[in-house]
Amino acid sequence: MKQADSNTLDDLDRRIVQCTQAGLPLVPQPYRQIADQLGSTTEIVMARMQRMLDAGIIRRIGAVPNHYTLGFRGNGMSVWDVDDDLVVEYGRRIGELEFVSHSYRRPRYLPEWRYNLFAMVHGKDREEVMDKVNRIAAMLGQDNRAHEVLFSTRILKKTGLRIGQS
């Protein structure tokens, strides 16, 4: 994983992160408002944000839909046991499916935990999620050694990430 850009954030970058991580101001000139708040200029704030976007520190700028209130209430964490030599190829292909929001490789803990590929699958209800999981299973075919879907039954805590505070 690339870490190179993390230590190139300076104080102004960090203040921009803190100022915008809850959202962009909903005013005609949002970057100007941020600049005013930080005692900087619109041009500097825009240049800093463009640099963070180019460096991947900002993943993207835009609307973050709330799956749950938009009717996608059957989110399931699907976990897959595939050969370590195939996990990158399948991880990419699963990640490209329009109903998958996150796809990651994670460590196994044998014998209790055999799954090395995680994909968050979204659907209107559990049934729709299971249909989609079956589509993934069909895509993997015999390379799918085992899989399960873990549905969330309760949100125990949700505080949002407080990043960029150090």
Next chain:
Amino acid sequence: MDETDRAIINRLQDSFPIADRPYLQAAGELGIPEEELIRRLQAMLENKQLSRFGPLYHAERLGGGLSLCAIRVPENEFERVNEQVNSFPEVAHNYARDHEFSMWFVLATETPQRIDSVIREIEQSTGYRVYNMPKEEEFFVGLKFEV
């Protein structure tokens, strides 16, 4: 939610402009006035159809630590362990899931090194093993959610 709201959600998940009048620019592409776009975004945030509007940061590249962890908690111990786990400020999200691995939480720390020590503290506090499952590779973090 009408067609225009749907178009906003479908087309503004990415590439919102960095420009002096970004809403004006984006509204032009959607064929609506600037103030209407701002008003609709405001409304969708208020009724929680959007959880946020703005930059989405890559936590690790900001220098912090982030990891997904799981514990196999028996049902009769669940509330006690839940309380202990949630008491750690580093626990950002925590979900109960219908599986033997019944508790899944995300740790967010100021430095990557802190992850391991928080895990040890949670293990000592709860008496259960914490399975640390950091992402070893990220294939995609979606932005193609269609409504």
